Amino acid sequence: xxxxxxxxxxxxxxxxxxxxxxxxxxxxxxxxxxxxxxxxxxxxxxxxxxxxxxxxxxxxxxxxxxxxxxxxxxxx
Amino acid sequence: xxxxxxxxxxxxxxxxxxxxxxxxxxxxxxxxxxxxxxxxxxxxxxxxxxxxxxxxxxxxxxxxxxxxxxxxxxxxxxxxxxxxxxxxxxxxxxxxxxxxxxxxxxxxxxxxxxxxxxxxxxxxxxxxxxxxxxxxxxxxxxxxxxxxxxx
Numbered sequence: 001x002x003x004x005x006x007x008x009x010x011x012x013x014x015x016x017x018x019x020x021x022x023x024x025x026x027x028x029x030x031x032x033x034x035x036x037x038x039x040x041x042x043x044x045x046x047x048x049x050x051x052x053x054x055x056x057x058x059x060x061x062x063x064x065x066x067x068x069x070x071x072x073x074x075x076x
Numbered sequence: 077x078x079x080x081x082x083x084x085x086x087x088x089x090x091x092x093x094x095x096x097x098x099x100x101x102x103x104x105x106x107x108x109x110x111x112x113x114x115x116x117x118x119x120x121x122x123x124x125x126x127x128x129x130x131x132x133x134x135x136x137x138x139x140x141x142x143x144x145x146x147x148x149x150x151x152x153x154x155x156x157x158x159x160x161x162x163x164x165x166x167x168x169x170x171x172x173x174x175x176x177x178x179x180x181x182x183x184x185x186x187x188x189x190x191x192x193x194x195x196x197x198x199x200x201x202x203x204x205x206x207x208x209x210x211x212x213x214x215x216x217x218x219x220x221x222x223x224x225x226x227x
Contacts, residue, residue, distance in 0.1 A: 002111070006128075008226065027092070030162065031162035031163070031164070032078050032079075032080075032158050032162050032164070033078075033158065034078045034081075034164070034223075035163075035164045035165075037226070038164060041226055043226035043227045044164055044226060072227060
Protein backbone atom coordinates (compact mmCIF):
# COMPACT_ATOMS: atom_id res chain seq x y z
CA UNK A 1 0.00 0.00 0.00
CA UNK A 2 1.63 3.27 -1.14
CA UNK A 3 1.54 6.68 0.44
CA UNK A 4 -1.85 8.34 0.37
CA UNK A 5 -2.49 11.29 -1.97
CA UNK A 6 -4.32 13.02 0.86
CA UNK A 7 -1.94 14.70 3.28
CA UNK A 8 -2.99 15.95 6.69
CA UNK A 9 -1.84 18.19 9.52
CA UNK A 10 -3.43 16.20 12.33
CA UNK A 11 -0.18 15.88 14.29
CA UNK A 12 0.43 19.67 14.16
CA UNK A 13 -3.19 20.50 14.97
CA UNK A 14 -3.11 18.16 17.96
CA UNK A 15 0.02 19.94 19.19
CA UNK A 16 -1.64 23.35 18.91
CA UNK A 17 -4.78 22.10 20.67
CA UNK A 18 -3.23 21.77 24.13
CA UNK A 19 -1.20 18.76 22.98
CA UNK A 20 -4.31 16.69 22.54
CA UNK A 21 -3.49 12.98 22.72
CA UNK A 22 -4.29 10.52 19.94
CA UNK A 23 -6.69 8.79 22.32
CA UNK A 24 -8.56 12.03 23.07
CA UNK A 25 -8.94 12.80 19.37
CA UNK A 26 -10.03 9.21 18.66
CA UNK A 27 -12.73 9.47 21.34
CA UNK A 28 -13.90 12.84 20.00
CA UNK A 29 -14.35 11.59 16.44
CA UNK A 30 -15.48 8.06 17.32
CA UNK A 31 -12.68 5.92 15.93
CA UNK A 32 -9.90 3.80 17.44
CA UNK A 33 -6.48 5.22 18.34
CA UNK A 34 -4.96 2.91 15.70
CA UNK A 35 -6.96 4.73 13.01
CA UNK A 36 -5.58 8.09 14.17
CA UNK A 37 -2.06 6.61 14.06
CA UNK A 38 -2.67 5.30 10.50
CA UNK A 39 -4.01 8.74 9.48
CA UNK A 40 -1.01 10.59 10.92
CA UNK A 41 1.38 8.23 9.13
CA UNK A 42 -0.52 8.99 5.87
CA UNK A 43 -1.27 5.29 5.46
CA UNK A 44 -5.02 5.66 5.43
CA UNK A 45 -7.33 8.17 3.73
CA UNK A 46 -10.45 8.79 5.83
CA UNK A 47 -14.01 8.88 4.60
CA UNK A 48 -15.47 12.33 3.94
CA UNK A 49 -17.57 12.07 7.10
CA UNK A 50 -14.56 11.24 9.29
CA UNK A 51 -12.56 14.04 7.67
CA UNK A 52 -15.31 16.53 8.56
CA UNK A 53 -15.54 15.15 12.11
CA UNK A 54 -11.76 15.61 12.58
CA UNK A 55 -11.91 19.18 11.24
CA UNK A 56 -14.87 19.87 13.54
CA UNK A 57 -12.95 18.45 16.52
CA UNK A 58 -10.18 20.99 15.90
CA UNK A 59 -12.64 23.77 15.04
CA UNK A 60 -11.04 24.51 11.67
CA UNK A 61 -12.19 24.18 8.03
CA UNK A 62 -11.58 20.87 6.26
CA UNK A 63 -8.88 22.29 3.97
CA UNK A 64 -6.77 23.27 6.98
CA UNK A 65 -6.59 19.63 8.05
CA UNK A 66 -6.44 17.79 4.73
CA UNK A 67 -4.70 18.71 1.48
CA UNK A 68 -4.71 16.87 -1.83
CA UNK A 69 -1.33 16.12 -3.42
CA UNK A 70 -1.95 15.90 -7.18
CA UNK A 71 1.77 15.36 -7.93
CA UNK A 72 1.68 11.75 -6.75
CA UNK A 73 -1.08 10.97 -9.29
CA UNK A 74 0.75 12.85 -12.09
CA UNK A 75 4.01 10.97 -11.41
CA UNK A 76 2.30 7.55 -11.75
CA UNK B 77 -2.88 -4.10 19.59
CA UNK B 78 -6.50 -3.05 19.09
CA UNK B 79 -9.49 -5.13 20.19
CA UNK B 80 -10.37 -6.01 16.58
CA UNK B 81 -6.78 -7.07 15.95
CA UNK B 82 -6.94 -9.34 19.00
CA UNK B 83 -10.19 -10.86 17.68
CA UNK B 84 -8.56 -11.61 14.31
CA UNK B 85 -5.59 -13.19 16.12
CA UNK B 86 -7.95 -15.36 18.20
CA UNK B 87 -9.76 -16.41 15.00
CA UNK B 88 -6.43 -17.23 13.31
CA UNK B 89 -5.24 -19.37 16.25
CA UNK B 90 -8.65 -21.04 16.46
CA UNK B 91 -8.80 -21.97 12.78
CA UNK B 92 -5.14 -23.08 12.78
CA UNK B 93 -5.97 -25.50 15.61
CA UNK B 94 -9.08 -26.68 13.74
CA UNK B 95 -6.96 -27.22 10.61
CA UNK B 96 -4.45 -29.28 12.61
CA UNK B 97 -7.23 -31.36 14.19
CA UNK B 98 -8.96 -31.90 10.83
CA UNK B 99 -5.76 -32.97 9.05
CA UNK B 100 -4.85 -35.38 11.88
CA UNK B 101 -8.32 -36.95 11.93
CA UNK B 102 -8.58 -37.31 8.14
CA UNK B 103 -5.04 -38.74 7.91
CA UNK B 104 -5.87 -41.21 10.71
CA UNK B 105 -9.11 -42.30 8.98
CA UNK B 106 -7.34 -42.77 5.63
CA UNK B 107 -4.47 -44.75 7.22
CA UNK B 108 -6.80 -47.08 9.14
CA UNK B 109 -8.99 -47.46 6.03
CA UNK B 110 -12.00 -46.02 7.87
CA UNK B 111 -12.50 -43.14 5.46
CA UNK B 112 -16.26 -43.62 5.18
CA UNK B 113 -19.20 -41.21 5.31
CA UNK B 114 -20.41 -42.26 8.78
CA UNK B 115 -16.91 -41.70 10.23
CA UNK B 116 -16.03 -38.44 8.45
CA UNK B 117 -19.41 -36.86 9.14
CA UNK B 118 -18.60 -36.84 12.87
CA UNK B 119 -15.36 -35.01 12.15
CA UNK B 120 -17.35 -32.39 10.18
CA UNK B 121 -19.84 -31.98 13.05
CA UNK B 122 -17.00 -31.53 15.58
CA UNK B 123 -15.30 -29.00 13.25
CA UNK B 124 -18.54 -26.99 12.91
CA UNK B 125 -19.09 -26.96 16.69
CA UNK B 126 -15.45 -26.02 17.34
CA UNK B 127 -15.61 -23.17 14.80
CA UNK B 128 -18.66 -21.64 16.50
CA UNK B 129 -18.05 -22.39 20.20
CA UNK B 130 -14.30 -21.75 20.33
CA UNK B 131 -14.67 -18.46 18.43
CA UNK B 132 -17.35 -17.22 20.86
CA UNK B 133 -15.40 -18.38 23.94
CA UNK B 134 -12.18 -16.92 22.48
CA UNK B 135 -13.81 -13.52 21.93
CA UNK B 136 -15.22 -13.45 25.48
CA UNK B 137 -11.86 -14.50 26.95
CA UNK B 138 -10.07 -11.82 24.90
CA UNK B 139 -12.43 -9.21 26.32
CA UNK B 140 -11.93 -10.43 29.90
CA UNK B 141 -8.14 -10.69 29.62
CA UNK B 142 -7.90 -7.24 27.95
CA UNK B 143 -9.91 -5.74 30.81
CA UNK B 144 -7.72 -7.44 33.45
CA UNK B 145 -4.52 -6.24 31.75
CA UNK B 146 -5.96 -2.69 31.47
CA UNK B 147 -6.86 -2.70 35.20
CA UNK B 148 -3.35 -3.88 36.14
CA UNK B 149 -1.71 -1.29 33.82
CA UNK B 150 -3.78 1.75 34.76
CA UNK B 151 -5.05 0.89 38.23
CA UNK B 152 -8.49 2.10 37.11
CA UNK B 153 -11.17 -0.36 38.27
CA UNK B 154 -13.56 0.67 35.47
CA UNK B 155 -11.32 0.73 32.40
CA UNK B 156 -12.41 1.96 28.98
CA UNK B 157 -11.85 -0.87 26.51
CA UNK B 158 -11.65 0.38 22.94
CA UNK B 159 -13.91 -2.29 21.43
CA UNK B 160 -15.55 -0.14 18.74
CA UNK B 161 -15.36 -1.12 15.09
CA UNK B 162 -14.64 1.98 13.02
CA UNK B 163 -14.55 2.50 9.24
CA UNK B 164 -10.93 1.31 8.95
CA UNK B 165 -11.76 -1.94 10.77
CA UNK B 166 -14.73 -2.45 8.45
CA UNK B 167 -12.59 -1.88 5.35
CA UNK B 168 -9.93 -4.28 6.61
CA UNK B 169 -12.65 -6.83 7.37
CA UNK B 170 -14.10 -6.46 3.85
CA UNK B 171 -10.68 -6.87 2.24
CA UNK B 172 -10.04 -9.98 4.38
CA UNK B 173 -13.42 -11.42 3.36
CA UNK B 174 -12.55 -10.79 -0.30
CA UNK B 175 -9.32 -12.81 0.15
CA UNK B 176 -11.27 -15.59 1.91
CA UNK B 177 -13.83 -15.72 -0.91
CA UNK B 178 -11.16 -15.72 -3.63
CA UNK B 179 -9.17 -18.53 -2.00
CA UNK B 180 -12.36 -20.53 -1.43
CA UNK B 181 -13.50 -20.03 -5.05
CA UNK B 182 -10.27 -21.57 -6.35
CA UNK B 183 -10.58 -24.33 -3.76
CA UNK B 184 -14.10 -25.21 -4.94
CA UNK B 185 -12.78 -25.54 -8.49
CA UNK B 186 -9.95 -27.78 -7.25
CA UNK B 187 -12.35 -29.95 -5.24
CA UNK B 188 -14.71 -30.29 -8.21
CA UNK B 189 -11.77 -31.16 -10.43
CA UNK B 190 -10.97 -34.16 -8.19
CA UNK B 191 -14.59 -35.29 -8.61
CA UNK B 192 -14.39 -34.79 -12.38
CA UNK B 193 -11.20 -36.88 -12.44
CA UNK B 194 -13.09 -39.82 -10.96
CA UNK B 195 -12.46 -39.47 -7.21
CA UNK B 196 -15.43 -40.28 -4.91
CA UNK B 197 -17.75 -37.47 -3.76
CA UNK B 198 -16.48 -37.98 -0.20
CA UNK B 199 -13.02 -36.76 -1.25
CA UNK B 200 -14.60 -33.68 -2.86
CA UNK B 201 -16.54 -32.77 0.29
CA UNK B 202 -13.52 -33.44 2.53
CA UNK B 203 -11.48 -31.08 0.34
CA UNK B 204 -14.26 -28.48 0.40
CA UNK B 205 -14.22 -28.40 4.22
CA UNK B 206 -10.40 -28.34 4.29
CA UNK B 207 -10.28 -25.48 1.80
CA UNK B 208 -12.93 -23.57 3.75
CA UNK B 209 -10.66 -23.65 6.83
CA UNK B 210 -7.58 -22.69 4.77
CA UNK B 211 -9.52 -19.81 3.13
CA UNK B 212 -10.53 -18.49 6.57
CA UNK B 213 -6.89 -18.65 7.73
CA UNK B 214 -5.74 -16.83 4.55
CA UNK B 215 -8.32 -14.08 5.18
CA UNK B 216 -7.23 -13.70 8.82
CA UNK B 217 -3.54 -13.51 7.84
CA UNK B 218 -4.37 -10.81 5.28
CA UNK B 219 -6.37 -8.85 7.88
CA UNK B 220 -3.50 -9.05 10.39
CA UNK B 221 -1.05 -7.93 7.67
CA UNK B 222 -3.20 -4.86 6.98
CA UNK B 223 -3.44 -4.10 10.70
CA UNK B 224 0.36 -4.39 11.08
CA UNK B 225 0.98 -2.12 8.08
CA UNK B 226 -1.57 0.47 9.23
CA UNK B 227 -3.87 -0.17 6.27
